[in-house]
Amino acid sequence: MLFSSLHYLHKRAGMVQVTSSIPVTQQNSEAEGADAFSLRTRDIATDICRQAKKIDTLIESLPGASVAEGDQEEEFQELNRANEQATAELQQADQQARALRDRLSMILKDIADKSGKN
Numbered sequence: 001m002l003f004s005s006l007h008y009l010h011k012r013a014g015m016v017q018v019t020s021s022i023p024v025t026q027q028n029s030e031a032e033g034a035d036a037f038s039l040r041t042r043d044i045a046t047d048i049c050r051q052a053k054k055i056d057t058l059i060e061s062l063p064g065a066s067v068a069e070g071d072q073e074e075e076f077q078e079l080n081r082a083n084e085q086a087t088a089e090l091q092q093a094d095q096q097a098r099a100l101r102d103r104l105s106m107i108l109k110d111i112a113d114k115s116g117k118n
Helices: 002-012 034-061 069-117
Strands: none
Touching (some): 002 034
């Protein structure tokens, strides 16, 4: 949005003599009338302000944006402890699953061996 706004301002601005010692030597053929250009620049300024407010609102809604550094550190430590506990539970469940798989494998092997002898 900012790029297109700057492009518009650059391409559609009329040349205005600022001082009598420096004349306008070339007019912008794509320039809009002063009233239309002024109205459009106000619209552009309003759009930019609106976008800036949206960005500020989004930044403020980020987690931890308004939380003190010490509180963020405490929350991080709590999340880390919860992660470590979940990891330990996962490892324990994995060990139990492997033990059950090994036991089931042995039972199936015994059944296969017994059925092969008969």
